[in-house]
Amino acid sequence: MNARTVVRAHAVGPTAQALPALLSALDRGLTGRTPAAVLYFASSEHDPLVLAPAVSQHFPDAAVIGCSTAGEFTDQAIGLGGISAIALPHGVLHRAIAVLGHLDPDPAEGTAAAVRALEQRLGSQLRALDPDRYLGFLLVDGMHGSEEQVNDMLGNTAPLLDFVGGSAGDDFAFRSTWVAAGAEVSFHGVALLLCESAVPYRIVKSCSFSPTGRTLEVTEADVENRTVYEFDNRSATAAYAEAIGANPATLGAEDWIEHPVGLMIDGQPWIRSPQQVLADGGLRFYCQIMPGMRVEVMRSTDVLGETTAALEAARADLGGTVAGAVIFNCCLRRMEMDARGLTGRFPEALAGIPSAGFHTYGESWFGHVNQTLTGVVFGI
Known part of the structure; x- marks a missing residue:
């Protein structure tokens, strides 16, 4: 040994x-x-x-x-x-x-x-x-x-x-x-x-995602509670659902597992994953997203x-x-x-x-x- x-x-x-x-x-x-x-x-x-x-x-x-x-x-x-x-x-x-x-x-x-x-x-x-x-x-x-x-x-x-x-x-x-x-x-x-x-x-x-070419800007967020209320001055849930081609009424884990958002830094993605759709149209994440951030909509690849x-x-x-x-x-x-x-x-x-x-x-x-x-x- x-x-x-x-x-x-x-x-x-x-x-x-x-x-x-x-x-x-x-x-x-x-x-x-x-x-x-x-x-x-x-x-x-x-x-x-x-x-x-x-x-x-x-x-x-x-x-x-x-x-x-x-x-x-x-x-x-x-x-x-x-x-x-x-x-x-x-x-x-x-x-x-x-x-x-x-x-x-x-x-x-x-x-x-x-x-x-x-x-x-x-x-x-x-x-x-x-x-x-x-x-x-x-x-x-x-x-x-x-x-x-x-x-x-x-x-x-x-x-x-x-x-x-x-x-x-x-x-x-x-x-x-x-x-x-x-x-x-x-x-x-x-x-x-x-x-x-x-x-x-x-x-x-290792982060098995690539950008789709679609970006979203965080225009309103509660940073401490990891919640985005608006992307592009629209309801976060509605804007995110549209960006991934999903129905906002049925958004769930299967959607954000395939399509989280992230920051591209030196060609590498740093992922922020949704966790929960809120009744007021907000989208709670597993980690913080700051107002003013432009995040890339991602697609999963070969994990x-x-x-x-x-x-x-x-x-x-x-x-x-x-x-x-x-x-x-x-x-x-x-x-x-x-x-x-x-x-x-x-x-x-x-x-x-x-x-x-x-x-x-x-x-x-x-x-x-x-x-x-x-x-x-x-x-x-």
Whole structure:
């Protein structure tokens, strides 16, 4: 076993069965190596007050973070109701630090407090770190709409440092999500994992959409509540429905899964996905859209093929051999795969790279986006 190889595992069943199976599988894969960091992703069916202490106590010398999901996967398995996990051993990472930030009542201050805790334990400011050696993971509550503030605070604090991650899910119940760092759990928080990498790494972003050529200008919006009331000085619902050729009276998830809107930046789409049609003609989104933005109406392309291409490009850029990857995949991409009968093939799309991750309520990298896969691929 190469010391610079990640270990991933997936387990199903009730917590009393799945948790021991997961930990045993990680132990077998580690073969005596010690992990610098462990990330785990669990269905909301599992009690975090059981999981968090158990995982952190099992790996007492590792930085451990976890969250609830809208589905879990590795490159070998995919499912609902289970737990996936990945161990990043010494050899992949030199060291890692995990902290929990509480976002209630002020997400910005909660994130700032978490950053201060990281910096105190690290003995250095984040903005002073070498971005070729250091990177961060973040798992953030997916129900309180705090992701933009969290990402803005991280960007202001450490503008050159990559923080990659996703918003916790709750299996589409949309009631409550959780994140954890060590044995500590929060139902409105952010878990930050700062890593000093021992190997080169690449950030992956895969967004399987292309612009239709139709644009919409946001002329009235409630930014805090992620709601657009007008596109092009018209009812947001009516203007959007017309742009995608749909009936405004029957707009639903199948429409915006195929046709979200997005910003094109350097030829790449950054997606904002509708979430709900409001009775007053407004359109609520999964992330913020600002007044004055001109957004492109998108069409979906090849979700599996483009995922594979993005991961293969990262592997090639790292010399052809990699240690593994941590992956965050949007729950709307999962819904698209479900509708097309492609879900079972998703592990194959991970290009044979040892990987683990979860289906999210939003993705983080340079901000909060939707219908995107983000991740980190570690080299050897």
